[in-house]
Amino acid sequence: MTGGVRHEVRDGVSYLTLDRPEALNALTPDMRERLTGLLTRASADPAVRAVVLTGTGRGFCAGADLRGGAGGGERVPGDGAPETGDGARVPSGGGRTTGDGARAEKDAAPVPGDRAQVATDTAPVPGGGARVAGDVARVLRLGAQRLIAAVLDCEKPVLAAVNGTAAGLGAHLALACDLVLAAESARFIEVFVRRGLVPDGGGAYLLPRLAGPHRAKELMFFGDAVEAARAERLGLVNLVVPDAELAATAHAWAARLASGPTRALALTKQLVNASLEDGRSAAFAAESWAQEINMTTRDAQEGLRAFTERRAPHFDGR
Missing domain, CATH: 1.10.12 (Lyase 2-enoyl-coa Hydratase; Chain  A, domain 2)
Structure with missing residues (x-):
């Protein structure tokens, strides 16, 4: 494992597993870059014929995580209370709290999208000075959007096995995949509106194409958690399976893709x-x-x- 992402190639399938369960697999910049690189490598590797993307623990991916450390020249904000991708604010005193029925570990600090990785007006930036116009767009273009493009452009079929909460950028990472399996406990949350933010990571591109414009607006305007069964009805998910069967079903689907x-x-x-x-x-x-x-x-x-x-x-x- 490197940087919170486990990787192995088995029977022609590249398995990419997000492995920061204590943070609901929230993406650090290093994790995001590693995923992007592994997807690019899968395209060029004739030994890889399919890709499976999944997570460990209770969450698939709760979005972007600042406290994992910035990388690639990204700018980080000043202090702020950590949040979970499902809308729960984690108390600094420790313990767990709930938000939309999901519990969050006290050390989890995911936030929606990459814009939170751009400095506030008073935070230090490389070379001195404050944030300037263009910083937000640049971070998004080189960060979240680049990752989603790597999934969409991968020359091998990419299968998401969503094992729990997929929120913000984490939801878009799953929805960008060619096929989506979801455990019964999985939930998809367009969390951006709860922070007064515009969806990023290709959300406004992906959701209308999957669910239609009216449903996409409903999900983005309200930010409600979408349970796996409803996600299947909306066309966001190919198949919902019991939690205990997710890994085996993903392996079976990937094996079929790898033999094609x-x-x-x-x-x-x-x-x-x-x-x-x-x-x-x-x-x-x-x-x-x-x-x-x-x-x-x-x-x-x-x-x-x-x-x-x-x-x-x-x-x-x-």
Whole structure:
């Protein structure tokens, strides 16, 4: 494990596990950079044919965490009471408190999004001086948005196994994945409005495409916790399973993805994602070229041979 993220490649699957359970797996800048790098590496590694993203403990990811330490030249704010991603404020005297039914460990300090990592007007900044216009946009672009883009652009299918609360940036990290499994205890929370903030980490891009604009606005305007069963009905989740079955189900789905025609899946992912932006002409042109490229792969040739020979294909991801 490095920087709160465990990583292993097993049976063609890259398993990325957020491992800061005491902080509900809130993302430090180092964790975020490591995830981004591992997703980029998965795209280029022919031994990796699928990715699984999950967390340890009671939370999937409670958002961004300042107290994990800043990195990459990010600016950190002055003192402030720690908050959990589900809206609970943690008392400095210790113990646990509740917010929307979720308990928070006393040392957890997640906050929604990366803007809280930009200095206040009075906080020190590199080279002296105070925060200036452009700092917030830069931190978001190079931080949360870059991580979400790494998930969307990964050339291997990315499966989220949401094991608990996914709040703020943590919710968007899950929703950016190609497939989403959720434990029955999972909850998704657009926590930004509770702090008077605008959603970041691609939330206003992802949610309307998954649930439609009216539902997206409802979730973002009110910031209510969405239980796993409702998240499935809204189209945010593919499947809800009992907590005890989440890991096994994720492994089974990942195994199916890893045994599939990897390049065809990459091109399919690219087509589907681009179709949400492009008109019909551009989508049809992209489809034609995707077919052209895919027909040069060994898996496509194997699939056609297997069809004519009336047998199951064996894809090697190339």
